Amino acid sequence: MPLVVLGLAIAWLYSANPLSSFNNGAPPVENLTVERTILDQSGFRLLVRAGGSEPMKIAQVQVDAAYWEFTQTPAGPIARGDTAWISLPFPWMLGEAHKVTFVTNTGAAFDHEIPVAVPTPAVTSANLVAQALLGAFVGILPVAIGLMFYPALRGAGQSTMNFLLAMTIGLLGFLLVDTIEDALEFAGESAAIFQGPAMVVLAAAASFLLLMGVSRRGGRPSGLALATYIAIGIGLHNLGEGLAIGAAFAAGAAGLGTFLVMGFTLHNITEGIGIAAPILKVRPPLWTFAGLALLAGGPAVIGMWIGSLAYAPQWSALALAIGAGAILQVVIEVSLYLKRSDGRGSSMMLSPPVLAGLAVGVGFMYATAMLVKI
Structure with missing residues (x-):
């Protein structure tokens, strides 16, 4: 019955056209x-x-x-x-x-x-290979370098573990703020029909709830499972960044000099350390580290390819919003894991190692982000 009433109301609206009495001759709204x-x-x-x-x-x-x-x-x-x-x-x-x-x-x-007229690069296999190499250099390589600290950190005591986990929270917190900011910026450039800000909020919330539900199916994640979720969150963030870099290639305005590439690399090294932190008490096989590096850094390559071939600002905003939701889920899970691993409850969050780790994580990401902001 409600559907029948709704159908009759719509049919009357189109047939009677009651809005015609409000027509004052003004042109239609255009965008x-x-x-x-x-x-x-x-x-x-x-x-x-x-x-x-x-x-x-x-x-x-x-x-x-x-x-x-x-x-x-x-x-x-x-x-x-x-x-x-x-x-x-x-x-x-x-x-x-x-x-x-x-x-x-x-x-x-x-x-x-x-702003500056330059020829748009043609899509060729050589360009795609060059983009893949650059994506691997700014995405996969720094994460792999960060994971290489794993052997040196295995003998870390509880205070060092707290410092590293807190540093992970700090760097992810910075990525969360940076990702939301970039997502809203791209949303503002997209067509109004996509309702950019609302799309960012809804996509981030959906990503957060979906990953939170998946991660809790087998209890609270820890060890390799938690490291995998950290890599997923970072990977989705790198996907959004790759889309933006690929779009710059497509516009012929990449401007990626050696200094800027090195800035991206330094900026992402800490991400590998953050991925390694939850697995310091286990000894996973070597292929696991390769998989985590690809999971976190590989999306940068995919993003560059997509951005150079079929870029639009709404897709970058959507990818970054999904990444923001994933990062928020990881921040919560790492915080809960830090509390469980220490055993002192919430009071531990105000201990010197934790506060120092948060400061170092945010500070390092902020300082290295200054190298890549142009």
């Missing part, structure tokens, strides 16, 4: 977002997404305040939520800034800035 920009010898190619209340039609396109002929694929009005490629045979100049303005048939104008 246009540029999701991808490609520069090559033929000019500009821009992927746009419509977000208005009704299908919108691009009537004219300006480049630097001059009107230019353009080709739209597919042609015709762009429905709400749909995308179209706009091709402009504009003779752009290397290194110059350009401003593209889309004018709809209602007179609404939407601007898109190209």
